[in-house]
Amino acid sequence: MMHGPSPFRVGVIVFAGLLGLTALEITAANVLARPVLALMILGVVKAGLILWFYMHLRQLWQEE
């Protein structure tokens, strides 16, 4: 039985988040004098979203 929002809706929300974070990256690159750290942190957040919601990382320690 499914609980919470549909997986299709989650996919849309994550995609919107990835686009928003990409916009933040470009802003950081243009505003900050040394944006490397901010860019790497934003990259980790984007990768985390993909790993958790698109690649279903939690399946690794879930029972079938």
Add this chain to the structure above:
Amino acid sequence: MSAPHAHEHAIAAPVRIRRFGLWLFLFSDSMLFLVLLIARFLLQGTHRPEELNQTLGLTITLILLTSSFTANRAEMAIANGKREMFLRNLLATILLGTLFLIGVVAFEWPEAMHFAPPSSGYGTVFFSMTGMHAAHVFSGVLILSLVYRLGRRGAFAPGQMWGVEASIKYWHFVDIVWVFFYPTLYLVR
């Protein structure tokens, strides 16, 4: 363990083992890209040429992010028994991946040859990173095309979709690599 549960366990175990093996492969492959990422900073610091085509870099990034979105929809569709939606989104993913490759190989590389030839410091970094990544995108497109062909012939169904899951996980992995390569090549300074 009761007999029905023992039967379920016997079916589920191989998928868990395959999944674990795939993650191990992705982890080991990520080390290759991590080394390239570190080499970029060791060899060039945060230098980047002003001539880099920012519009093209952002465009191919958005294309790859969108392909991850359609790949996720394809996986969710087949998991819910929606074959037409699965095929439509998988085809979109393949086309977007191909478009990304064209953007890199046919447009970005010829431009970069002028201001950062492979013999230069930044050129070495740029062509190594984008080249290795493009090779992975190419293999991803081939694997997804095979899955698409099998899907059109009626393969895969809810609970019987390891091929879809594995190929799409690989595709997302390729996207994650670009999530780090894009700012590293185009945005740092």
